[in-house]
Amino acid sequence: MSEHIKPYNAEVSKEEQIREMFDRIAPRYDFLNRLLSFRQDVRWRKHLIRQALLHKPVRLLDVATGTGDLALAFAKAGVPEVVGLDISLQMLSKARLRAAELPNAPLFIQGSALEMPFEDGYFDTLSVAFGVRNFQDIRRGLKEMHRVLKPGGRMYILEFSAPQKSLFKTFFSFYNSKIVPQAGRWLGGDAQAYSYLDRSVMAFPAPGNFIDMLEDEGWREVEYQSFSGGLVHLFQARK
Ligand SMILES: C[S@@+](CC[C@H](N)C(=O)[O-])C[C@H]1O[C@@H](n2cnc3c(N)ncnc32)[C@H](O)[C@@H]1O
Numbered sequence: 001m002s003e004h005i006k007p008y009n010a011e012v013s014k015e016e017q018i019r020e021m022f023d024r025i026a027p028r029y030d031f032l033n034r035l036l037s038f039r040q041d042v043r044w045r046k047h048l049i050r051q052a053l054l055h056k057p058v059r060l061l062d063v064a065t066g067t068g069d070l071a072l073a074f075a076k077a078g079v080p081e082v083v084g085l086d087i088s089l090q091m092l093s094k095a096r097l098r099a100a101e102l103p104n105a106p107l108f109i110q111g112s113a114l115e116m117p118f119e120d121g122y123f124d125t126l127s128v129a130f131g132v133r134n135f136q137d138i139r140r141g142l143k144e145m146h147r148v149l150k151p152g153g154r155m156y157i158l159e160f161s162a163p164q165k166s167l168f169k170t171f172f173s174f175y176n177s178k179i180v181p182q183a184g185r186w187l188g189g190d191a192q193a194y195s196y197l198d199r200s201v202m203a204f205p206a207p208g209n210f211i212d213m214l215e216d217e218g219w220r221e222v223e224y225q226s227f228s229g230g231l232v233h234l235f236q237a238r239k
Helices: 010-036 038-055 069-076 089-099 138-148 166-188 191-203 208-215
Strands: 059-063 081-086 107-109 121-130 149-160 220-227 232-238
Touching: 010 038, 010 089, 010 191, 010 220, 038 121, 038 149, 038 220, 038 232, 059 069, 059 138, 069 081, 069 089, 069 121, 081 089, 089 107, 121 138, 138 149, 138 208, 208 220, 208 232
Parallel strands: 059 081, 059 121, 081 107, 121 149
Antiparallel strands: 149 232, 220 232
């Protein structure tokens, strides 16, 4: 009997929990994002978009695309082939709705960053905004992104990490651990999801450690810029 029982797969189960959580918060995600970041999220993504467009992307994959902010911006900027990938169907439905009127709408596909449905070296540019810290295995995600990028291709990652400067750190930690989950409860009906988001920021490696991780996984020309007192970083790397 026991040989017929499929072993419990903890990895899949964690990804499943994250997917369900984003499915739940999808209807209010954009509204709460703008509100809780005082619209700074728009400004942070603009930095990434500007950098990526300098190198004239042709085939671009936006990993953990969510409701498609980056994918849509790249399509509107004239990038010929844009694909957005995400595990959450509810987030993707919002992205698809937003893309409905666009002449060269991105293709939005459901799938995991840890096992992507693309051939080796297909894309010349990859972007990820606020997605990497949700991967249950960050190194596996970095390997997989390396695989689907062509040699010489460029990757741009925007991510939060806990600020290091003490005054800002205290304010941020209070805001993120107390205000954000309360706002999540009142306005989004899901305090649990928003307190997970706080814990995931705290757990994400400091920029120096993340750079070491990128280099370990074979990325080169790795560099980063900090925004908003070190709350957000834009990492760039090449294959
Ligand atoms: C905080 S949202 C960011 C969405 C979007 N990039 C943005 O800038 O608003 C994180 C997204 O990552 C997705 N995600 C989490 N783990 C993933 C994985 N393993 N593969 C693909 N997407 C994933 C979630 O479903 C969610 O839509």
